[in-house]
Amino acid sequence: MKARLASTANDLFSFSKRILIFFLVILASLIAVCIFFYRNNRAAENTNYWVRHTYDVIEQTLLISSLSKNLQWEHRNHMRSTEPGGLDNYYKTNDSLIYRSKQLAGLARDNAAQEARIKDLQVWLANLQTFCDSMIVRRDQKVLTPEEFANYLRQQMVYYTEISSLLDHIRNEENHLLAQREANNDRRITLTNQFFLVVVGLLFLLLILTFVSIYYYFDKTRKAEDERNKALEKEKELNQMKSNFVSLASHEFRTPLSTILSSVSLLEQYRTTETQEKRDKHILRIKTSVRELVATLEEFLSLEKIEEGKVNPIRTAFNLRDQVNLLCENFRSVSKSGHVIRYDHHGEEQVSLDRTFIDHIITNLVSNAVKYSPENSTVTITTYADPAKVQLTVKDQGIGISPDDQQHLFERFFRASNTGNIKGTGLGLHIIKRYVELLGGTIAVKSQLNEGSEFMITLPTEDRH
CATH class of the missing domain: 1.10.287 (Helix Hairpins)
Known part of the structure; x- marks a missing residue:
């Protein structure tokens, strides 16, 4: 110094x-x-x-x-x-x-x-x-x-x-x-x-x-000052990330781990054939909690890879309609709240995109739609493809997002003010936006409180980077 x-x-x-x-x-x-x-x-x-x-x-x-x-x-x-x-x-x-x-x-x-x-x-x-x-x-x-x-x-x-x-x-x-x-x-x-x-x-x-x-x-002074400010900002950002990570990790990991621990303790007491149903119930709770932990860790790891520039899209040709149908079936099989998942496709079926990115985008959007929607509501997925672009829309009948929250919706660790005690890390939509940008596309949202939300994604079929 x-x-x-x-x-x-x-x-x-x-x-x-x-x-x-x-x-x-x-x-x-x-x-x-x-x-x-x-x-x-x-x-x-x-x-x-x-x-x-x-x-x-x-x-x-x-x-x-x-x-x-x-x-x-x-x-x-x-x-x-x-x-x-x-x-x-x-x-x-x-x-x-x-x-x-x-x-x-x-x-x-x-x-x-x-x-x-x-x-x-x-x-x-x-x-x-x-x-x-x-x-x-x-x-x-x-x-x-x-x-x-x-x-x-x-x-x-x-x-x-x-x-x-x-x-x-x-x-x-x-x-x-x-x-x-x-x-x-x-x-x-x-x-x-x-x-x-x-x-x-x-x-x-x-x-x-x-x-x-x-x-x-x-100019030399300004560049030196900019470099110092960037370094300070990055350091502040990293500290904030660490603080958010610790806070979220402690919050998101505590409930699943407590559930696993209590279920394992109860399993020790159910050793007879008559208690098999109770054992199955607790085993399912353990599996669900483990899936939640894995999903949370995957979000943190995905964010880390994106921040370090280690994630690059790999375009391959696949059938978009079949891929989305497969994802919808997976959601229907694990849905326990009576949610109806509808899917419509228009246009061409063969597209050239990163299949992993598409899976992650759709999975996260549909998970959010189910998570923030009441029981027995409908989640509608629509895709459209032509030689120039692919459009993806996910619409729900959930709690909606206020105009003020929509301005910060895609920021890292941000959660809407009306989410209450619903679990979430505030990273899903940020990661989706980063995936969409890596594919050269755009994402937009239309929403009103208590009337649901609609996320619209447009992706070019050719790499523009």
Whole structure:
């Protein structure tokens, strides 16, 4: 016992060390993952900021391009018109253009090359505005000749072409930067996913190892506990069997032995011819008591053989109807209480079963039916056989069995609560059930108190084990 306790303590210590190591490794891995993801998240936020910044620059260039076109069209329409005024949209567009160019200049402070291009763009926009304002003053003074209007259009196109060129350069540079930043972001995401998969795989492997260790430890502990419980249960069961056996043996053997002893003592007194009838009566009592003792011993021996696994069915072909008729004749010959034993057979007569098992099953069921039935009552035996199964039914008109007792009827040493002083070991039905199970069959009972009982057995004609 001490060695077992020491082994259990060592196993527990070793298990605790493994769990602690796994826990520390998992904790360190989780910390590393958190640090990595924190840094990666910061980098991703920075990349996302610059990606949004690039999109903002591109958006501003597109707006400036659109506003510059609108400015030129508004100015050109005014130059063509012969009516004064109509410059509200022109001035609004001009104000928007100035505002957007300032926003674009604020966005380009991180890039010197882009900042230089935007300064050039602002110069050209200012020149365009100065040119347009001067042409408005000139147009208000006099109407432009066709040649002057053509020169005006060419000069305006020069400004627009240069402004468009600068905007294209700015957009192209930003698209190039955007492609680089998105590529860097994609690589970072890919590396993050790969790292995440590797870490998750390692953690999953560690978790599997941890759970396997826990399962192995608890499974080993559970098996050891189950073995101890089984051993204790078996020991308790054996002790209970011994106690029941002693109790039953003392009870079941006492009456027959007392009968034998008293009959033998009386036989010594009946020595004359006139007392032959009395001698015969006591000899019959002795034979009956001996048969009871033999039947009780056979039940105990049968149970012992079944428990030890020494009983196996041996199937042989025999005539079921003739065999049951023979058993019924034996019962009729020894019945002293006026019981009527009826037997009916249906179906095939040749069957392949263990003849000894069948004899024991029928003998025990009919003995119980006679024992627990009143005088002059009827016990009905019915058999049916076909190529697949054999059915056996024994029905009596006895004291019946309560529903509560039916739940424990086939347990070892169990006797119904209404058996009173009727002799019995409580092993017969348990042994019958074990024989039926060895043959691969089933047994059922239907009973009501004071209305009799009916036992139904179904056996396969082929071995299913």
